[in-house]
Amino acid sequence: MAVTVADTIRELTRSHIAETNGMTLGQCLTAVGWVQNTVPAQAEGNHELPMTDVAGAGIAVGAALMGRRPVFVLRFQSLLWLNVSPIVNYAAKSMEIWGVPCPVLVRAIGVEGGGTGPIHSNCNHSMVMSMPGLPVCAPMTPGEYRRIWDHWMSHDDPVLVSEHRRSYLSDRELPDMVKDGAVATIYALSAARFTAEEAVARLEAEGIRVNLVHVLWLKPFDRSPSVLAPLLASGRGLVVDCAYECASAARSIAYELMEATGKPVRALGLEERSPGASRHLENGTPSPERIAAAIRALIAV
Amino acid sequence: MTEPRSPDFNLIDDLHHQAGRDFSLELFRRLCLSRAFDTRVRQAQIDKDVQTLIYLSVGQESIAAGVSMHHRGAWVLPQHRCHSTYLSFDGRPERLVDELLGLPSGCCAGMGGSPPAADFERRIIGHDGLIGDHVPIAVGVAMAKPEDKVVCFFGDGAAEEDYVLAALGTAASWKSRVLFVCEDNDLSVLTPTRDRRSWNLAEVARAFGLDAVDIADDPWLVAHHAATLTLPALINVRTCRVLWHNGTGQDGPPEWDRFAITKARMAELGLAAEAEAIETECTTQVEDLWQSRLQTRSGN
Numbered sequence: 078m079a080v081t082v083a084d085t086i087r088e089l090t091r092s093h094i095a096e097t098n099g100m101t102l103g104q105c106l107t108a109v110g111w112v113q114n115t116v117p118a119q120a121e122g123n124h125e126l127p128m129t130d131v132a133g134a135g136i137a138v139g140a141a142l143m144g145r146r147p148v149f150v151l152r153f154q155s156l157l158w159l160n161v162s163p164i165v166n167y168a169a170k171s172m173e174i175w176g177v178p179c180p181v182l183v184r185a186i187g188v189e190g191g192g193t194g195p196i197h198s199n200c201n202h203s204m205v206m207s208m209p210g211l212p213v214c215a216p217m218t219p220g221e222y223r224r225i226w227d228h229w230m231s232h233d234d235p236v237l238v239s240e241h242r243r244s245y246l247s248d249r250e251l252p253d254m255v256k257d258g259a260v261a262t263i264y265a266l267s268a269a270r271f272t273a274e275e276a277v278a279r280l281e282a283e284g285i286r287v288n289l290v291h292v293l294w295l296k297p298f299d300r301s302p303s304v305l306a307p308l309l310a311s312g313r314g315l316v317v318d319c320a321y322e323c324a325s326a327a328r329s330i331a332y333e334l335m336e337a338t339g340k341p342v343r344a345l346g347l348e349e350r351s352p353g354a355s356r357h358l359e360n361g362t363p364s365p366e367r368i369a370a371a372i373r374a375l376i377a378v
Numbered sequence: 379m380t381e382p383r384s385p386d387f388n389l390i391d392d393l394h395h396q397a398g399r400d401f402s403l404e405l406f407r408r409l410c411l412s413r414a415f416d417t418r419v420r421q422a423q424i425d426k427d428v429q430t431l432i433y434l435s436v437g438q439e440s441i442a443a444g445v446s447m448h449h450r451g452a453w454v455l456p457q458h459r460c461h462s463t464y465l466s467f468d469g470r471p472e473r474l475v476d477e478l479l480g481l482p483s484g485c486c487a488g489m490g491g492s493p494p495a496a497d498f499e500r501r502i503i504g505h506d507g508l509i510g511d512h513v514p515i516a517v518g519v520a521m522a523k524p525e526d527k528v529v530c531f532f533g534d535g536a537a538e539e540d541y542v543l544a545a546l547g548t549a550a551s552w553k554s555r556v557l558f559v560c561e562d563n564d565l566s567v568l569t570p571t572r573d574r575r576s577w578n579l580a581e582v583a584r585a586f587g588l589d590a591v592d593i594a595d596d597p598w599l600v601a602h603h604a605a606t607l608t609l610p611a612l613i614n615v616r617t618c619r620v621l622w623h624n625g626t627g628q629d630g631p632p633e634w635d636r637f638a639i640t641k642a643r644m645a646e647l648g649l650a651a652e653a654e655a656i657e658t659e660c661t662t663q664v665e666d667l668w669q670s671r672l673q674t675r676s677g678n
């Protein structure tokens with residue numbers, strides 16, 4: 078059976094609990110399918126938190142200080158707004174202030190559509206990126222999840238993992254697509270990587286050849302030559318994300334790319350309005366159509 | 379003392395006999411309207427007329443019905459499971475139907491769906507979807523409007539939110555005119571209270587200095603305490619959520635069936651025929667409303 082992203086998270090957690098004294102903390106972990114089947118169904122090592130959306134993160138931070146490498150689960154990224162203070166103000170600063178590592182893995186789950194409405198439908202990973210000491214990643218494949226996990230286990234930093242429900246049942250790896258004669262390069266983040274793939278295929282059918290570079294670490298952003306080369310060759314870039322644009326991961330990465338290459342790079346994210354519960358009012362990950370339109374506009378300039 | 383998870387927990391004997399006939403009929407009507415409404419919403423989701431996430435009050439209707447008997451006119455802050463509160467406090471049913479159907483004429487213009495139902499003109503203040511977020515807001519409303527009463531409903535899970543406890547303490551310190559009502563169905567999603575905490579909300583509220591009781595969801599009992607506690611106060615009401623956390627499913631029979639018990643009490647009062655007529659009226663009224671709104675939608 079193919080191993081999905083959800084399977085990968087669950088099995089990494091299971092062996093972390095069994096072999097490295099790890100633990101999981103979160104609300105309603107056991108409820109409704111063990112968080113989309115990403116939490117191992119076992120009592121040992123799983124800690125049901127009360128519904129305390131500020132104190133909960135603090136408790137996870139305490140466990141991290143004691144070396145337990147806790148996995149702290151937030152069922153919706155909207156809950157970051159409440160839980161974020163102990164993460165950015167304590168865990169992320171602990172090394173710099175006291176020299177004490179505080180490696181908590183924050184699993185913040187992105188959700189959208191399906192009636193989730195104005196609060197829970199969103200990714201909010203951008204909000205933490207302006208604070209130091211907290212690497213931020215958005216793995217969408219089993220292999221990427223293992224990589225970020227290994228990174229976390231072998232470093233002292235806390236890590237914010239911006240997950241997306243859209244990836245959980247996927248078992249595919251997502252290699253970059255770099256082509257000769259491409260006229261633009263898409264740098265895609267989180268769930269926008271799936272819609273960007275479709276956009277690239279559509280544009281290709283129209284005769285517009287576009288590169289696709291998958292971004293795993295939102296912060297620090299990898300500016301290595303292999304990441305910059307497709308942009309340098311194609312001459313234009315578009316960073317696509319499933320979060321809002323203003324003060325966002327997408328704009329920050331677009332800026333880094335422009336600074337590193339001198340090439341024009343735009344950002345595309347959610348429309349600047351709250352998502353509604355009704356289907357016609359949803360505001361989710363940029364669709365293949367929106368991405369393709371943004372590319373057409375970019376190359377028309 | 380009876381078990382907390384029982385339909386007679388801290389019941390006052392014969393309370394329903396002491397209530398006037400008109401009071402009992404109106405109380406029962408409010409309970410029935412909510413029951414009929416959410417039963418119809420459930421059907422509408424099964425029929426795919428309602429596609430958004432729904433949080434139904436089925437089984438818990440007696441709480442809002444009981445509190446509303448003495449507090450209509452207060453500012454009301456429902457929790458996410460809000461339909462019974464909205465209706466008992468006179469929120470306009472057609473606006474809630476439209477919201478669930480995603481129409482611009484809905485009480486949140488289709489933005490919110492089920493959880494944030496609001497009718498500001500009727501002093502019903504919407505919930506944002508973050509559990510317990512509205513409890514400090516209730517204290518703020520009371521602070522800004524000392525001449526008005528405020529009623530704030532929340533769940534046993536929300537009770538654990540840090541800011542809910544801080545809000546209870548602040549209300550006690552400021553002697554805010556807030557009645558806090560915990561709709562305690564013993565579940566947060568599917569996690570029972572015993573797996574989440576060891577403390578008792580009414581005791582914590584008392585420690586803060588609030589007048590507080592812990593009772594079963596008998597509607598006369600709820601109404602009695604809602605009328606007699608000195609504000610700020612808290613009522614923790616033990617109740618049963620009949621359906622799933624959201625959606626239409628059901629796991630098994632509830633621990634007790636408050637609706638059936640209430641009908642039996644109406645019969646004890648010699649009001650069986652009247653109760654039956656009210657139930658039929660509410661069902662018809664709700665069905666007529668849905669039909670007309672569904673027609674409006676298909677005409678759109």
Ligand SMILES: Cc1ncc(C[n+]2csc(CCOP(=O)(O)OP(=O)(O)O)c2C)c(N)n1
Binds near residue numbers: 159536537561566
């Ligand atoms: C601040 C916050 N934390 C977590 C959630 C996820 N959540 C939605 S409803 C719910 C259960 C709440 O239980 P309770 O307050 O007892 O209300 P009930 O659903 O039982 O009526 C949870 C945990 C949320 N919406 N907001």
Ligand SMILES: [Mg+2]
Binds near residue numbers: 561565
């Ligand atoms: Mg509950």
